[in-house]
Amino acid sequence: MYPLTESQCGEIIGLYKNKQSVPKISRMLKVHRTTVTHTIDKSQKILKTIVKDNNKKSAEEIKKIFVEKTNNELIFNKIKNYQQSNYQQSRTLPHHVIPVIIDTDGDNDDFFAILYALKSKNLDVRGVTYHGNGWSHAASVQNIVDIIDDIYSGKNIPVILGTDYSLYESDRNPNTLGTPGCTYQKSVPEGAAGGRRDSDLLYGLNRKLRLSKRIWYDAIKDFNITQDFADLIDSTIEATGKKPTIIAMGTATNIAMLLRAFPTYNTKIERIVWMAGALDVAGNVFTVPNNTRAEYNVYLDCVAAQELLDSDLKITLIPLDFTNKTPFNPAFFDKLSTLTSFYGKFAYQLLKMIRATWLGGELEFYNGYFLWDAKAVGFVKNIGVAKVVSNRTLAITCTEDKNYNGQFVASQVLTKADLEIATEPIVSDLVEDSPFFQDFIDVLEY
Numbered sequence: 001m002y003p004l005t006e007s008q009c010g011e012i013i014g015l016y017k018n019k020q021s022v023p024k025i026s027r028m029l030k031v032h033r034t035t036v037t038h039t040i041d042k043s044q045k046i047l048k049t050i051v052k053d054n055n056k057k058s059a060e061e062i063k064k065i066f067v068e069k070t071n072n073e074l075i076f077n078k079i080k081n082y083q084q085s086n087y088q089q090s091r092t093l094p095h096h097v098i099p100v101i102i103d104t105d106g107d108n109d110d111f112f113a114i115l116y117a118l119k120s121k122n123l124d125v126r127g128v129t130y131h132g133n134g135w136s137h138a139a140s141v142q143n144i145v146d147i148i149d150d151i152y153s154g155k156n157i158p159v160i161l162g163t164d165y166s167l168y169e170s171d172r173n174p175n176t177l178g179t180p181g182c183t184y185q186k187s188v189p190e191g192a193a194g195g196r197r198d199s200d201l202l203y204g205l206n207r208k209l210r211l212s213k214r215i216w217y218d219a220i221k222d223f224n225i226t227q228d229f230a231d232l233i234d235s236t237i238e239a240t241g242k243k244p245t246i247i248a249m250g251t252a253t254n255i256a257m258l259l260r261a262f263p264t265y266n267t268k269i270e271r272i273v274w275m276a277g278a279l280d281v282a283g284n285v286f287t288v289p290n291n292t293r294a295e296y297n298v299y300l301d302c303v304a305a306q307e308l309l310d311s312d313l314k315i316t317l318i319p320l321d322f323t324n325k326t327p328f329n330p331a332f333f334d335k336l337s338t339l340t341s342f343y344g345k346f347a348y349q350l351l352k353m354i355r356a357t358w359l360g361g362e363l364e365f366y367n368g369y370f371l372w373d374a375k376a377v378g379f380v381k382n383i384g385v386a387k388v389v390s391n392r393t394l395a396i397t398c399t400e401d402k403n404y405n406g407q408f409v410a411s412q413v414l415t416k417a418d419l420e421i422a423t424e425p426i427v428s429d430l431v432e433d434s435p436f437f438q439d440f441i442d443v444l445e446y
């Protein structure tokens with residue numbers, strides 16, 4: 001055997017790609033059979049490594065990287081097989097990759113969480129369910145489609161459009177289904193203060209996204225949230241061998257609807273990690289000033305929230321009590337401004353808009369903005385974010401009184417759900433020492 005030139009290697013690979021047998025290539029190029037096999041093996045090894053390092057990219061992109069790296073044509077159409085086996089192998093590692101489903105209301109804050117989850121190597125986002133009864137309208141689901149198709153390109157990740165009304169409303173007024181502007185949704189500002197107008201278009205920044213060819217009508221199948229959600233859970237288990245963790249970043253409506261239609265699916269969900277609730281701190285429903293103890297995600301659909309606590313699910317709450325303890329500061333903001341990646345820069349621009357429009361100005365922004373949903377993602381990543389206690393002596397108020405609804409209160413009756421609460425940061429409440437903030441920056445930049 002002798003060292004081959006790059007063009008000889010290319011020739012071997014090219015012939016092999018064109019389905020010529022090893023003996024035939026050996027005869028044609030007058031090189032030993034072992035040399036031909038060795039060249040092919042070496043090429044396959046390089047391809048395997050590229051697939052492993054770029055598994056979230058499409059076959060087309062992997063092909064491009066391979067050609068750039070080796071100057072060779074691709075041997076044969078094995079990328080997809082390699083991708084598949086690499087994908088499955090990683091599932092067998094116990095804590096390596098966690099399959100997750102993101103349930104979001106498409107608020108500005110949710111986008112930091114979604115970017116963080118999509119770019120985190122130890123999370124495998126299997127799908128997104130969306131609801132338009134929180135801080136955005138349903139059609140802004142397109143923003144999610146654009147981002148997910150760019151980061152998980154070629155994977156056609158299900159993006160499922162869920163409800164745009166709360167169970168609180170639809171149970172009482174079935175005839176108003178699909179009509180926005182019901183009692184509780186009205187507490188979300190339409191314009192200004194980071195309201196729906198701002199989050200629908202991400203302050204207009206969604207024009208800077210890399211647009212997907214898939215439009216939201218393609219991304220959803222038939223507007224059947226319950227069936228599509230159930231299918232997504234089944235396909236996750238089938239593909240990964242693990243039950244999905246659902247990271248819930250808005251109201252509990254989609255999950256409650258799933259459980260109403262498919263009550264046994266509680267056994268197919270690893271757990272719900274839900275950014276929601278205010279326990280021993282003030283709530284945040286600033287548009288209903290007399291309700292001082294509710295948090296929006298619970299307040300906007302207290303019926304759904306109650307049903308979650310009454311289910312057999314394992315639920316970890318990431319309440320305001322926890323998120324309030326890790327505010328960020330101007331130094332973190334500056335650090336974000338130095339990011340050079342596409343989504344690092346995008347995140348910075350989005351945060352800058354949130355700060356610019358924050359009620360009460362910059363100082364209030366640093367006191368009152370917490371990257372709430374991204375902290376739920378950080379918690380799921382298991383990087384030492386929060387201390388957790390079990391607390392099943394809680395109930396949710398849900399009456400006809402909007403000044404009292406959506407609050408966590410003490411209860412004599414234990415929740416049926418296995419309920420845990422994130423209480424305080426594990427390491428420190430200083431941004432500089434926080435594993436969450438460090439990881440968030442690193443992940444956005446990689």
Ligand SMILES: [Ca+2]
Nearest residue numbers: 107110249250
């Ligand atoms: Ca949210």
